[in-house]
Amino acid sequence: MKALIGKTALAAVLALGAGAASAGVTVNYVESDKFADLPFAPWERKEVLDDLASFFAELGKSLPAGQDLTVDVTEIDLAGREYPNSRGARDLRILKGGADWPIMELRYTLSANGQVLTSGNAKLTDMNYLGRVNRMSDGDRLRYEKRMIEDWFNKTILQKKS
Template sequence: MKPLMRQLALAGLCLLSAGGALAAEVTVNYIEPGKFADMPFEPWERENVLKDLTEHFQKLGKQLPADQNLTIEVLDIDLAGRIYPNMRGQNLRVLRGGADWPRMRLRYRLEAGGQVLASGDAELSDMMYMQRNNRFSDGDTLRFEKQMIDDWFNKTFLPRR
């Protein structure tokens, strides 16, 4: 019985390692996040924002061919809306649809087999963020930033259909 268990465990490991190779690798680095134009004041909130954005970039990367690696360096973030201090201890982010649109500055490099397929700097922004249909739920605090990132990713990396 032990050899069978060992074979099943080995087969499971092989499947797991093969499954990991089915998606492109996406690496996201935040360059001096303490100097970003607009981030929440509380450290735990900042960590949540960066974690959520990283997960979103990685989710988008699953659309790339498995042999490709995408590296993104986020140089600056200005979230939609403006933060206003609240007397009750929790700050409020107010979205007015004026000059408070989301912005992001980044550098990217897409590689496959040691060759650079695409690279550059990008200035993302969405001045019409409040007037557009957004596929993310109202409960997603980064729905406008994610929509903006989706637009950039689709235009930059996915072939026209």
């Protein structure tokens, strides 16, 4: 699982491409095998972590030139609850909108030219995840988590008012 952390962090940086070499995002998953809620199957867990790292990298493209963001994710609890599928396909995730909202805990550092601009800990939550408009595709199984991450990124990193 430790190898997964390094590969995921590298994938997040590489996802930025050559055009954004001056701004980058590094995502590390700290003890991801202990996260509260990820899919049961190892390949699905990796898929979810890679997808979230790629999304952080996509958001990082809006950072000013020379700024770098490091995110250490310490906890993930995805929206809904997962139930094993007895037919061998993907497990079934049920979204009820009750006490099953997405939660993510992380540490972050935004730096430029080796100087720390801001850093801290954050607990991202979206208790009303089913009641809000979501610009993410209905086919994106992490659309609620991504909206929550994007809201945090805009308010905390880019300091945009919503």
